[in-house]
Amino acid sequence: MAMNREVIVIIGAFVVAVYLTVLNVTYPLIGIDVVEKKNGDVVVSGVYEFGWAEQHGVRPNDRVIKINGKHPRFHNTVKKYHVIEQAKTITIQRRNQVQTLRVDMKSHGVAQWAYYILLPTIFFVFTIRFSIFLLRLRPHDKSAIVLIYFLLLMGLCYVSASLSAKYEPIGRQLFNGIFLALPTVFLHFVYKYFEKEKKVWFAKTTVFFLYGLNVSLVFALLTAPFHSIDETNVLLLACLINMSSVFTLLAKGWKKLQGDALQHTIKGIVFAISSSTIPFLFFYSFPMLVMKKWILPAELTVIFLFALPTVFFYLMATDQLFQLPFSIGRLKYLGLFALFPSFFIMIVYNQWIRRSSKWAELVVLFSVVYIIVLATFYIKEWLDRKWRAKLRMQKHFYEESLYRISEQLKKQRTVEGAMYCLEKELQEILDVEKIEVIQSINEPLSFEYNQAHWANIVKKINGAPLSIGRVMEHRSLFVVFIGSFHETSLWLVGKKKRPLSFRTEQKDWLSTIVYYTSMTIENMLKVEELLKELDRLKETEHSISFTRLMFQWSERERKKLAIDLHDTLLQDLILLRRKVENLLVQPLYVEDIQKQLNDIEEEILDVIDVTREICHELRPPFLSQMGLKQAISQLIARFHLRTNIKVKWNVHIQAKLGEEQELAMYRIIQELLNNAVKHSQASTIQLVLDAQDEAVQLCYVDDGVGIEMEKLNDHHDNLGLFGIKERVQGLGGTCKIASSHGSGLEITVTIPL
Known part of the structure; x- marks a missing residue:
């Protein structure tokens, strides 16, 4: 519905x-100011430079x-505004000569067509095309809708400006x-x-205050009696006040x-509004x-309005405004930007260097200027690419430096x-x-260092908001803000x-490299804080849930690795074995080749067994298929099969164990057996697993060398036992360890069900 409304607005603006x-085509701008003498005569007091009268020989003091x-005093524009406009015939007396001049479309000069019809029409077509383009890509963006209204109003303002000069009601x-309102x-x-970007x-x-103020002013102009106020001066003064408000807020x-x-984005917006309005404000x-x-006539200064949609299009094309999903060919892109300077150069040339009254000459002039401007843009791009290529060949090219320091x-x-x-990279570059x-x-x-130069930089720092990577310099000194870390600020001086002064590319490089460093330091400190927080959690009541979570994550990773090994390495080995089997049945092979193939097959079988065992250890499939x-x-x-240690074991499971408890018991037994092989030097191990209604209990006893209890908390020397304790605590259970050096090891694990 909203889009339909905007379409109706665009169609209405077009109509x-x-x-x-x-x-505009019906009446040319005549441009005659008149004054009524005491004897009732109406005399020409002024002739506008760009008007019809100037081109047809009307001069001041003509009667x-x-x-x-009809008598001039009965003409509407003479009676209300003391100007002659919207006339079809004018009878002029100069000395004793009387001449009747016919004002019609044939008498329109080239300047009239260019300034009051052609340029406004082109500008409006430009704005309405821009509006349709923006509406198609941002139909629900409120800021885009307001911009569309602004562009349409600006186009209508340009088209109606000449009618205002002609005093058409x-x-x-x-x-x-x-x-x-603009x-x-x-x-x-x-x-x-x-507001959308917060x-x-x-x-x-x-905004609403300014709307109300301007509406009141429009109402005052509509209701004020003729000649009671100077309408033109009121409009110009209001324009200066409005634009002063705009520039003040944009500066903030x-x-x-x-x-x-x-x-x-804000810089682009400021440039757009400045380049399009400042010539009109300051020169007219x-x-x-x-x-x-005026210093420059309004007809020339308003040509700069073309700069506003042009700059806005540039901002959109470079993703600085709206970030629209569109692309445009290079020729169209450069051709669009060549229009405005071409129009401006053509008009300046025709106005002050060599004035022409023939359309053909103006068309040729515009074409030549347009081609020159377009070629200039292309040459500039070619030179940019050429010099950029040479820069890449330099030893200390900035992009290479960014890559180098990021790796470091x-x-x-x-x-x-x-x-x-x-510091090392800065010294080098x-x-x-x-x-x-x-x-x-x-x-x-x-x-x-120079104290005055440093004081100047400090003044800049105190007068501007801090931002990471911002470069501030004065003469030989420069400062870059690195960032604030743990309430400590770091500055690079x-x-x-x-x-x-640094060149633009140097400033950009310096800002980027400092920003990289700032992010690195911030990440370092965050990792350090995270590690401290993990250590703290282990010592608090959250330790159980935290440990449990860590082991769950570990089991998921083991499962993933087991699946990967099974689906890749194991399958490849099985396929290789089958190929060897096929070769063995071929009668063409001699005896020694067959012997080698037999050896290969044996080796492959060993690899398959080892791989399968690794998979079983990583993720035992029996738990879900055969039970604990x-x-x-x-x-x-x-x-x-792989040790000489005798294991006596007994399992009594009379209660239903959850998957997590089953897996925990399996892992604990697995770790105890591995620990016995590595450290215990035991000859016999006894394992008893008993699962009742309330808990499952595992008792482990070996006749090995044992362990000194005071060294039990050393995580590095007893990582296996430490992992068992952590796993049991994660399930809310207990792990009791009894041992002394030379008297074996006894462990009792109890996990609630």
């Missing part, structure tokens, strides 16, 4: 623009005898309303866009978003209010190591004399060998 264009066959009132609508778009810096009430946003991801509006005379930072385990890598890291900008530096007792039987059988 209005067509109607206004028809009116106007008739307009449309509908066009003039429409222009007044749009002209006053700055506020633009500010509304800025608010909506940055970075807005001014209140919504500011620029300052607030320094170092933010949106800083390029302000001089007209102060000196009653990955190997660091301390903050000091990371800072050493950073930049032309610097000294580098050091400080914790406060107020602490003295270890090297000699350096002294250049020459007092030259059978799994233990298989485990002890394999144990007897």
Whole structure:
């Protein structure tokens, strides 16, 4: 529904623009100011440079005898505004000569068509095409919708501006309303866009206040009696006030978003509105209010409006605004940006260098200028690629440096190591004399420096928000904020060998490399905090659940590894064995080859057995298929095959064990047997597993060398027993260990059901 509404708005704007264009074509801008003498004569007091009258020889002090066959004082625009517009015939008397001039479409000059019809029409087509493009890609984005309204209003404002100059009632009132509303609508778009990004810096009430103020002003202009106010001056003054508000708020946003991801967006928006409006404000509006005379005519200054949609399109194409999913060919991209400078150069040339009244000459002029501008853009891109390729051949190319330090930072385990890598890379890449890291900008530096230069940098730091990687420099000194870690700030301070400012690519590289280092340090500290937190959890009441979780995770990893081994290595070996079997049945092989193949088969069988045993140890399949007792039987059988230790075992399971308890008991027995082989030097092991209604209990006894109880808590020397205790505690059970050196080992494990 919302999209349908916007489509209706676009269609409505198009219909209005067509109607206004028809009116524009009907009447040229005559451009005659008149004054009525005491004797009743109407005399020309001024002739506008770009008007029809200037081109047809009307001069100041000419007497106007008739307009449309009637006395001039009865003509509507003369009576209300003291100008001659919307006339079909004008009778002029100069000295004793009387001349009747016909004002019609044939008498339109080239300048009239260019300034009042062609350029406004092209601009409106540009804005309406832009609006459709934006609506198609962002139909539900409120900020995009407001921007569409702004673009359409700006196009209608340009089209209706010439009608306002011609004092056509509908066009003039429409222009007044749009002209006053445009700055506020633009500010509304800025608010909506940055509100969506949660970075807005001014209140919504500011926008509504400006809306209300401008609506009141439009109403005052509509209801004010003729000649009671100077309408043009009111509009120009209101425009200056509105734009001052816009620029003030944008300046605050620029300052607030320094170092933010949106800083390029706000800069682009500021550039767009500045480049499109400042020529009109400074070369027409302000001089007209102060000196009653423009420096540049409005017809020339409004051409800069083309810059606004052009810059906005650039911001969208470079993902700095809206991040739209679209692509555009290189020729279309450069061709679009070549339009505005081509129009501007053509008009300036025609206006001040060589004025032409023939359309053919203007078309040729525009074509030549457009081709030159387009070729210039292409040559610039070619040179950029060429020099960029040469830069890549340099020893210390910045991208290679970023890769190099990122590899070095990955190997660091301390903050000091990371800072050493950073300082070393800076010394190698930049032309610097000294580098050091400080914790406060107020602490003295270890090297000699200019106090005034340092004071200037400190002033910049205190006057701007901190952002990681921001480069601040003054003459030979520079400072980069690395970050705040555990309430400690780190600053990189350096002294250049020459007092030259960093180039843009150097600043970008320096910001990026410092940001890399900052992230590395932050991650180091987070890992360190995490390890401390894990140690703390082991000592608290959360230890049981934590340990249980760790063993569950371990079992999942074992299961995954067992499946991978079974599905890859084991299957490959089985397939290899089958191939060897096929070779053995071939009668063509001689006896020695068959013997070798028999040996290969035996080796493969051994590998298969070992692999299968590893899989069983990683994830015993018997637990879910045969039960715990059978799994233990298989485990002890394999144990007897590889050791000389005798195991006496007995299993009594009279209660239902959960999968977790079964797996835990199997793992504990497995670990006890492995531990016996490695450390106990035992000849006999006794195992008794008893599962009753409330608990399952395992008793282990061997006749080995035992263990000194005071060394039991040494995790490194007794990792197996420590793991058993952790696993049992994770299930809420107990593990009692009794032993002394030379008297064997006795372990009792109890796990509740």
